Amino acid sequence: MTSASPILIIGSMAFDDLELPTGSAHNVVGGSATYSAFAASVFAPVRVVAVVGDDFPEEMLGTMRGRGIDVDGVERASGKTFRWAGRYDTDLIHRTTLDTQLNVFASFNPKLPELYRDTPFVLLGNNHPALQLDVLEQTRAPLFVVADTMNFWISGEPQILASMLRRIDTLVVNDEEARQLSGIYNIRRAARDILTRGPRRVIIKRGEHGALLFDEDGIFAAPGFPLEDVIDPTGAGDSFAGGLLGYLSNQQQISALSLRRAMLHATATASFCVEAVGTQRIATITREDVAQRVDQIRSLYEFGASTM
């Protein structure tokens, strides 16, 4: 752990109201920064920039500190914390947003603490691309920048999004977002198109089917691990991104090999997230847990004693 460089994560911290096939859960602490931070903290020290309202429990910030997450960059603003409500279908894939209340997030204007500006690994969670760019401007020569985005910004802010894409190393999106961004249905062609827009790499998340990495070395597929208990997929994508950066930081090098290993560790990390409501599971996993699941995932492709 001590050899890993810190990771800077910018994103949301939120209360979620979740209607899950297994029941409803209210006031669940969530948000992209929260999930990503817990996931990354398995591998490396984490610094979070986010905003919460008066109503956000100090106890959760304490839990995060206990996991090696520096929350000095979490601004406590007057008002209510960002709130999202959603209903998941039985398939736990499709979901309907029932309510979104930006609250203190509406006027979020992130200011990086001086210490944070030199963080080598940066995760720009899904946000207005202007805000993502603004945060990048406040950093000094980061080694590796990963960004997430969503349909809302792809359709609403195409030009600022295009500027953001030219400034990052890796874009992490799901298959629908990749299609929307490129205007191309075929995933492989869509990925190739996105690579012409700036990022050196694009990772396409496919939920239970894992994720694909497209880079100059080709295509790498991290399989989804068939889980027996899928409870709440909220935050799985954010946990994936956090796990990815956490692992890379821990390896202290960006190469075709370390990225491919990171894809498996990110998938493994995210797989824990869905096993419980909210951050319950992702906030408690250990490196040993992740290593074990990476072994399980790798066993999905093993032929046994011999090779082909």
Added chain:
Amino acid sequence: MTSASPILIIGSMAFDDLELPTGSAHNVVGGSATYSAFAASVFAPVRVVAVVGDDFPEEMLGTMRGRGIDVDGVERASGKTFRWAGRYDTDLIHRTTLDTQLNVFASFNPKLPELYRDTPFVLLGNNHPALQLDVLEQTRAPLFVVADTMNFWISGEPQILASMLRRIDTLVVNDEEARQLSGIYNIRRAARDILTRGPRRVIIKRGEHGALLFDEDGIFAAPGFPLEDVIDPTGAGDSFAGGLLGYLSNQQQISALSLRRAMLHATATASFCVEAVGTQRIATITREDVAQRVDQIRSLYEFGASTM
């Protein structure tokens, strides 16, 4: 090729009318037996039991013979060939059946030629489970029996289907069929349930996401290869089953290892099927084509020079 044991395939031969995102195609020769036979013929000699009408082109039977497919078991009945019409969504996954005309298939009462009864590898294509059982009764101690089925039989003929399941080695179904058959949404739990119903192995096809094998040795995942040209998914599942049996027959042994290798070869074989309308591509591929694609698929999981 000469060392491979023959494969017996029972299924449909048909005319398909396809509405594809790239255009419409009429009177396309299709059917589960046709696709499976072309796929299996890449690896092994094939024997087909099916029925066609007066209108089925003799030329296609000649093409099949040219690929080492014995069509002596294809009965030519008076009347029209089975016909299916369907429309695919843009995603090329969801499809709507527009028309089904059983025609000569309605009174199909397969009689195995004497020579066929001792075929060691048997593929029972999707059919009424009573017909699948009837064919099995006509075989003598086959080494390996694979069956396919569909929602229509799962809901309509549960008891006969249950008898069929007790007589086969491997069931090949898609994820929706596995869920329907087991009554369990979670794929891993669904697979375990199916394994209590008779088959020693169940393979769950997941379209572009590949396929999962569940057996006593665990779970094996064959990834879908991200194709740049996906034209017509009709017959991909049948090509998968044909490729699976073809490869196993060629290996002449059923083991955890040969099954895992067969999963990759089946996925590779099926991936060609979707690259053109109907059987155009699957009817012309070589073992070298498949071997090359298996290498491409395996490269999806390779880390480069070093290992983890």
